[in-house]
Amino acid sequence: MKNFNLTSKIRKNIQELVPYESFRDHNSFENAVLLDANENPFGENNRYPDSTHKLLRNKLSEFKNVSAEQIFIGNGSDELLEIIIKIFCEPNKDSILMMKPSFSMYEVYAKTNAVNVNYLFLNEDFEINQEDFLKQTQNPSNKILFLCSPNNPTGNSIKDIDFYIENFNGIVVVDEAYIDFSSQNSTINLLGKYQNLIVLQTLSKAWGLAGARVGFGISSGDIAKWIYTVKSPYNVSALNQNAALKCLNDTEIYRKNLAEIIDQREILKEKFKGISIIKKVFQTDANFFLIEFEDVEKVYQKLLNNNILTSFRHPSIPNCIRINIGTSAENLKLVEILNQM
Incomplete structure (x- = not known):
């Protein structure tokens, strides 16, 4: 603007x-005796952070x-x-x-x-x-x-x-x-x-x-x-x-896990196409899906009964559950349970 x-x-x-303002954060000292902040002098994590x-x-x-x-x-x-x-x-x-x-x-x-x-x-x-x-x-x-x-x-x-x-x-x-x-x-x-x-x-x-x-x-x-x-x-x-x-x-783990999540997102998107109780899978740029189901309360409870926790969004978003992407094994379990309904 x-x-x-x-x-x-x-x-x-x-x-x-x-x-x-912390005095230490704006000044530098070598081998200082720290008696200014009422800290315990003993312990590994005994000093206030920056x-x-x-x-x-x-x-x-x-x-x-x-x-x-x-x-x-x-x-x-x-x-x-x-x-x-x-x-x-x-x-x-x-x-x-x-x-x-x-x-x-x-x-x-x-x-x-x-x-x-x-x-x-x-x-x-x-x-x-x-x-x-x-x-x-x-x-x-x-x-x-x-x-x-x-x-x-x-x-x-x-x-x-x-x-x-x-x-x-x-x-x-x-x-x-x-x-x-x-x-x-x-x-x-x-x-x-x-x-x-x-x-x-x-x-x-x-x-x-x-x-x-x-x-x-x-x-x-x-x-x-x-x-x-x-x-x-x-x-x-x-x-x-x-x-x-x-x-x-150490960004290697971040990049590896990010790539895996995005790959799993695409795999899940394809698998959702064959599940009859799913009415709509909304476009996502995140690590989760918003999904519209038939009989959403029954779906949510079925997942919960199988120890799969999801985010119930009905009625604020009618008939929808938000489901984030897990590991390959977790995603397979999700698809397995949904296919049983």
């Missing part, structure tokens, strides 16, 4: 906030071809969603704008911070109606637009994403948790063009670190500074930062 003024979008009380995540940001900057100053790290990208809402939305006054259906935590974090939620209801192909979007842009209370692409739980990528960023008079957050599984280009490529853009990604999905809870965002350096002003001092543990660095320093 043109003539974007970041300061005017930030809550006034946030603008006046003085960030917590609050600014320098090593991890530097490593991610290599992968994403952006400056480390543009990157911010969260305890999962969920934490970053809430921080962004806190920075840009006044409680009991402002609103977020989100697709529906989409990732439910946008709504949860908005409402827990007394921020209203407005919706862009997706059509039968799970696409945004651009006329509806343009009407919503006339609402001055809409301060943040959340776009999940590929979208959870539908699996499809958002078309013409530039259009929404260009025409929204506020912050646009593009949640790319599933981008590694997609052939679509990341909106990171658009950061030089749009100052109001924030791109969120995660190490939980394709990188296999869901247990470590490491999410990250990329934006202008100015937005990243505000994220670090508001976040908790030691929001990502040293253990989790080290797990992320270990993973990023």
